[in-house]
Amino acid sequence: DSGVTQTPKHLITATGQRVTLRCSPRSGDLSVYWYQQSLDQGLQFLIQYYNGEERAKGNILERFSAQQFPDLHSELNLSSLELGDSALYFCASTSSGGWTGELFFGEGSRLTVL
Amino acid sequence: GIQVEQSPPDLILQEGANSTLRCNFSDSVNNLQWFHQNPWGQLINLFYIPSGTKQNGRLSATTVATERYSLLYISSSQTTDSGVYFCAVDPNAGNMLTFGGGTRLMVKP
Numbered sequence: 001d002s003g004v005t006q007t008p009k010h011l012i013t014a015t016g017q018r019v020t021l022r023c024s025p026r027s028g029d030l031s032v033y034w035y036q037q038s039l040d041q042g043l044q045f046l047i048q049y050y051n052g053e054e055r056a057k058g059n060i061l062e063r064f065s066a067q068q069f070p071d072l073h074s075e076l077n078l079s080s081l082e083l084g085d086s087a088l089y090f091c092a093s094t095s096s097g098g099w100t101g102e103l104f105f106g107e108g109s110r111l112t113v114l
Numbered sequence: 115g116i117q118v119e120q121s122p123p124d125l126i127l128q129e130g131a132n133s134t135l136r137c138n139f140s141d142s143v144n145n146l147q148w149f150h151q152n153p154w155g156q157l158i159n160l161f162y163i164p165s166g167t168k169q170n171g172r173l174s175a176t177t178v179a180t181e182r183y184s185l186l187y188i189s190s191s192q193t194t195d196s197g198v199y200f201c202a203v204d205p206n207a208g209n210m211l212t213f214g215g216g217t218r219l220m221v222k223p
Binding site: 058094105110 | 145157158162208210216
């Protein structure tokens with residue numbers, strides 16, 4: 001158990017819909033990262049938050065957005081879903097209070113868009 | 115952006131065998147990590163190793179940053195070692211990691 005909690009574990013929805021994925025980082029970790037794992041793109045970095053502020057953006061679509069709340073949990077919002085958005089979405093946090101060092105991943109949220 | 119190549123893409127071993135997985139990267143990095151994704155999809159951090167050598171039980175890793183490669187050694191493999199091994203790097207010290215394509219390992223009893 002990495003200490004990073006993600007919900008839901010599985011989600012099935014239809015094209016055009018909107019979903020929210022939730023993540024709680026390890027206790028004491030201020031940084032939260034979102035990654036997407038799909039069959040065609042592999043594992044790719046989406047976005048990072050540090051202590052409530054967006055710190056870095058990767059290959060995140062404009063239809064996707066995220067935020068980190070004062071209690072440090074984070075949500076990833078995916079809207080106008082397309083078939084190609086089906087993927088495993090991981091949240092991760094970094095040890096200590098910084099943004100470097102070992103990255104610890106949650107178990108992921110598997111999204112299926114039909 | 116930085117390119118990460120892992121070899122071999124697939125590996126089948128008999129239980130008890132040793133193996134070496136390789137990760138080549140196209141630019142200098144300040145962060146390199148090895149992960150194991152088990153058959154249930156969980157990504158587990160094995161090593162944070164931007165340079166040097168580390169060991170953890172039957173696993174060890176070496177990164178030669180000046181030559182832009184890293185190696186992961188698995189000794190006395192067990193069936194529970196099966197899964198996909200990923201190398202991931204960041205040219206900066208952060209965790210905006212670029213992942214390689216992985217090495218899929220199957221250990222047979």
